[in-house]
Amino acid sequence: MTSPLSGRRVLVVEDETMVAWLLEDMLADLGCAVVGPAARVNQALAMLDAEAIDAAVLDVNLNGQMSYPVADALAARGVPFVFSTGYNKVSLPNSYQSFPVLQKPFDRLKLGDTLAKLLTPEERGV
C-alpha cells in the first residue's frame, strides 16, 4: 500500500523561517509536496486561491496576528488542516477546539499520523 501522504500538496503557514524549513523537511521526508511557506495571513490566503492544496499545517500565531481567517478559508473549501502552536490546546477559541493541534516542538511521528488521518477520508474526524 502506498502512503496516503505521497505526492500530497501540503500548505505550510509559519512565520518563523527556520521552523518553516524544519516543517518543509519533515513533510518532504513524509513524501509530501510542500506549498509555501506562507508567513502572513494574506500570503496564505493568496496561496489558497492560486494553488491546489490537499492539506495544511497552520501556525496559530503569525507574528502577533492570529491565523483564524486562514482556518476559516480552509474549512470553507473543505481542505483539512492541523494547527501548530506552542500554546496549550485549551487556549484556542471554542469554535476551533475541534480541529487537531500539533504541539511545538514537532514530533515527526505525530505529524505523519495526523496528516495521514486528515488525508484518509474514512478516518477523518476520528
Next chain:
Amino acid sequence: MPNEENKSGAQKAAEAEVESFRKDLGPFVVAAETTRMAMVFTDAKEPYNPIIFANDSFLSLSGHDREEVLGQSFNFLMARGANPEALAEIEAAFEGSSGSDPEIRYRRKDGSVFWASIYISPVRDEGGDVVQHFASFMDLTKHKQEKDRLRFLLDELNHRTQNTLATVQAIAVQTLRGVADKEVVDAFEGRILALSKAHTLLGRENWDGVGLRDVIDQILQPFGLNDRRVARFSVEGEDVRLQPQAALTLAMVFHELATNAAKYGAFSNDAAGQIAIAWQVEPTPHGDRMRLRWQESGGPPVTPPGRKGFGSRLIESGLAQELDGEVRLDYELAGVVCQIVMAVPQGGGWMAP
C-alpha cells in the same frame, strides 16, 4: 427610598440600637465608621436581615448611597449585583454552615465590577442569642487583576519556551542535515521532545510541581506505556508531587532509560521484554525520600556499554547532583536495573495544589 415615615417600627428599633451602642462603644464605632475595610451590620432578629449600619468604605465599594442601603435586606442587596454562585455561599455563611469565606464578583450601581471576599460573623447578646450579623468585605479586585495578569504571563512564558524549543529543534536539524546520521538527529529530537513534554506538564500546573505519574505517562507513552495490545510496562507506587527541577530531570532520565531499552534492552527484541517501575516514599530524619526502581527483564543478555554516553552520564551524575540523590545503574545480564533515591517534598510528597 426609605424615609422616616415609611420605616417599620422594627427598623426604627434597630437604628435606636445602633445609636445605643454608639454611646456604649464610642471609639469602636468611630473605628468601624472610618476604617478602609467595608463593613455592615444586619439585624439578625428580623427574618430578612435588614442592614442597620454601613460604613463609608462599604458605600464607596458598592456604589450605593446610605439611604439605599439602610433597612435593605442584605441578601437582596447582594443579589442585585453578585454572581449567582456567590449568593448560596453568602446564605450558608449567615447560617454559620460555610467552611470558607464567600468570594463574590459584584457589579456596582454604575456597572463596574469588584471582587471581594466576605467575612460574616454573628454578634451575640449576653444570653448567647444572635442579635446581629457583622459582615466585612475584603476588596480582592486588584488581587484578581494581578492573578489574571500572572496567568497571561505564564501562558506567554510557556508559549515562548515551546517556540524556542521548536527553533532549537529546527536549527539542530538544519545544522546536522547531511552531516550526521539519521540516528543522531532522531536522538536529539527525542531529547528535545522529552524536555518539551516536561515543560508542558509544569506549565499546566503553573510551575508548582507535577505528579510523578504524569511525568511517567507523558514520557513513556511513545514507548507503548498505554498500549492495550501488549502490556510491557508495570508501574507501581502512590503518586508523588515533584518539584519542577526534579520533574524535568526525571523526565529526561526516563526518556534516556526507555530509549536505551528500545535500542539495546528489554524492548529491543519484539515485545518479549518487560519494564517494571516501582517506588515508595520513606520518612527519614532529613525529610522524605523516594526509592524508585526501574527494572528490565526478558530482553537479550545485557552487555555494559564500552563508553559512557549522554544517557548514562545524565542518569549517574546529573541525577545525583540535581536531585540531592543517589543513583545506581547496573547492567545486569538479565536486564538493566536503575535505582534512584532522592528527596521529595514532605508529607508523602503529595500536596493538593
